[in-house]
Amino acid sequence: xxxxxxxxxxxxxxxxxxxxxxxxxxxxxxxxxxxxxxxxxxxxxxxxxxxxxxxxxxxxxxxxxxxxxxxxxxxxxxxxxxxxxxx
Numbered sequence: 001x002x003x004x005x006x007x008x009x010x011x012x013x014x015x016x017x018x019x020x021x022x023x024x025x026x027x028x029x030x031x032x033x034x035x036x037x038x039x040x041x042x043x044x045x046x047x048x049x050x051x052x053x054x055x056x057x058x059x060x061x062x063x064x065x066x067x068x069x070x071x072x073x074x075x076x077x078x079x080x081x082x083x084x085x086x087x
Contacts, residue, residue: 005030013060 003009005024010017011032020032036056043049 014062015060018060 003022005022007022008019009022009032011020012018018034020034022030023033024030036052037043040049043052
């Protein structure tokens with residue numbers, strides 16, 4: 001079954017399973033997106049936004065056991081997106 005624009009789908013990455021929204025653009029075609037921040041006012045500039053995006057991609061595609069000493073420890077969304085531990 002093909003997902004339509006606006007549908008929510010689960011996608012499993014090495015770090016875990018996440019919910020994405022299906023979108024469609026005339027130029028880009030169909031793509032998935034996920035909300036990382038409610039707004040961008042806390043991101044001071046484009047360079048910082050790029051660094052955050054690259055770090056998130058690294059964390060999503062590199063299993064936690066390979067990334068740090070906390071093998072097997074699931075991280076929460078806040079820690080995934082900010083790098084801040086919640087314990």
